[in-house]
Amino acid sequence: MSRKSRFSLLFIVLLLVTMPMVIQAQTPDETTLVIAQSVDVGALEPALINSRAESNIFNHLYGTLFEISENGTLDPYLATSYTISEDGTEWTFTLNEGLTCHDGEPLTADDVVYSFQRAADPANAFTGNTAGFVFPSVGYVDARVDGDLEATIITDRAQSEPLRLGLLSEVYIHCQDYYSSITLEEAAENPVGSGPYRFVEWVRDDYVLIEKVPDYTLRTAGFDQIYWRVIPEASTRVAELIAGNVDIIANVPPDQVAAVDNSGSATVQAVSGTRRMYVGFQFGEAFADAPGYEAIQNTDVRVALQHAIDVPTICATLLGTDCERASSMVNPPNNNPELSPYTYDAAEAERLLDEAGYPRGENGVRFEITLMGPRGRYLNDANVVQAIGQYLTDVGVQTTVEILDWSSDYLPRVREKNVGPLFFLGSGGSTWSALYDMADLSAPTAGTNYTNWMNEEWFSLWDSTAGLDPAAEREVVNEMLEVFYNDPPWLLLYFQPDFYGVSNRIEWQARRDEQIVVYGATLK
């Protein structure tokens, strides 16, 4: 054998020996949990969190005053209790004793106040969820220390109790000494939190590694360390799950559910998410000249169209799962139990359209209309929009479907309320507050009232919800949902299902609210 051949043989033998070792090394050990998400965090800065993928990691690194449970209850966490001032504008939280941040610094009311004030400081120009959404939603004014363990959040308004508590539960608490001693740039890469896991390493676009904080008493952590891997391509995530290299993956494509279930190494958990999917009816006058605009101003037409869409079939065929049709804009169990979802009944839709004064013409068309929808934002969105367009056309509403790119075209148009006369959209919801779900329509001019709906009864009822006790609030909510049902600004569709791939080696239950929380995950 020549020298060259011997070298080649040696190389091949070495490759064959090392390959199985490498493949084996990819499988996580018993103390490690590996989770794969499609996107990385932008920065490890709690005040810059903007996406669910980011908050999934931060929920393990940072504690919050209260915590939203998987069932939608609001449970004490860093705080044990709270009191509300008589006028409802000041909320005072009492903290647990003996709390510390991951660097050992005691966590007191000073740190809570600092966390709020730092996020609100205009000099920091934070654009994350806390400053960009929570604070405006609760009318945040300032925070003050009322004792070693008592911090008061000052707002400019009274508000529904669960709504405000849930919103404040999204603010991550961190310690003042550490964060005030470093620059924003340093903070964005070196988080020191207050949750059951602490930060170890971040390799951008590759993984974030966190490890269990010994003796953390507020939550029980199952695994010693968690890798949050970034795997953007869905097929690759699925392959890694089936190969046993990853324990939990988010967003399994519906067409790959069977492959995972049949793999013998993992299964898919399909949960009905909290995102409300709907077709909006545009009331804005900018569309007054658009075909079909006039027809959908008629309440009877909008009710008729509810019967034209076969939502269960859309779910089964395009989303790969059975789903229940929404009966309101509020997630169960906070919806009005008296309301039943509109049923699919094309004949009934046609009858109601006839009665509303829109009979079929000689060409079989009642009226023409445009339905806009995005591509690449929601589960199988473009195909769902096409299906809806076809169902509407089938009952004589000749529908032209326009599919637009989400980020460059559709999103700006939605934000400018420049979509319609019909448009497909999803809106994030909650499990913990009916009013949170209804806040899309908190005022006629609300940024999220994309339909420009102006029902006076609804908005006057909304204004009456501030500061009500839970029973009275429930009554008003039910009344409002009835108004919404009978004069619908939305064509109600479904709660978007979420698909999680879960390795057979672990015990873990997916939540409805798109959050991946794994304190309780264990090996089987």
Next chain:
Amino acid sequence: MGTYIARRLLQSILVMLGVTLLSFLTLHLAGDPTYLYVSERASEQEIIDTRQKLGFDRPLPVQYFDFLGRLLQGDLGTSLRARKPALELVMERLPATLELTLFAMFLSTILAIPIGIYSATKRGTPLDGGIMLFAMLGQSIPGFWLGIMLILSVGLGLRWLPISGHIPVIQPALEGDISTAISNVPNALLHLIMPGITVGVFSLSRNARLVRSSMLEVLSQDYIVTARSKGLAERRITFNHAFRNALIPVVTILGLEFGFLLSGVVVAETVFSWPGVGRLVFNAINQRDIPLVQASVVLFSLLFVMLNLIVDLLYAQLDPRIRLN
């Protein structure tokens, strides 16, 4: 030569200015980036405030000339998402992309030359036809499809290679941790094979065809006929006489190949979860992180322009018939 280099450098600056202007305008034409930085429930006032915080409320020419002004001082801006200097972010990822690009280039060159030569010497045979058929396929197969097929067959089916991920070699070496860099090599190579094939298969096919046609052209020259009539061995004619001359157009392409491969890694980096510059730019475009996109564009165009210049100069050195005037 000096005048030529000076002229090319001036052209390069104009090219880069054009590239920055085009990328800037394209990013802004694709809708208001502010909407990607606010909660989906943000009010109109919150959107206005955020637009101001991000600096997108200023007129476009002001934003662009501000960028150019800072660029002249070596400041490529700060990433809106990462809150970190954009240049630093790009340089952090560059080693991973370089590993992938160099490996793909190595594969496409090392294999393309012998395949092309062999095919040329067996011209018209079924083997030549088969090789060219595969070369056609290699140029036609979409990268993302090939990547996923490799993952499903080699990674998941046979379990021969890791499905995704990256083991760094250049990065620890740059940080002075040579022992880690060396010990990572075997594992890194295994992680490189599938993405390397995905990135390199197009170039491999194109280069093989190029080498073949270049060889065929040279092999039909009079001096080759003379060499044959002198009774030289076919092997010697192929490698000593034909190959060297056939290499000139190949060298030109190989120089540009690096830039081509560099720009083509986005798909492989996404499919194989490879933390390189391609994915960084792709994500930055999706998130409209304009400073980061601009920094990447400037660096990539600089790299590409410089490579072009070097190739042109090399070309003149390799073939004295070519004059640079």
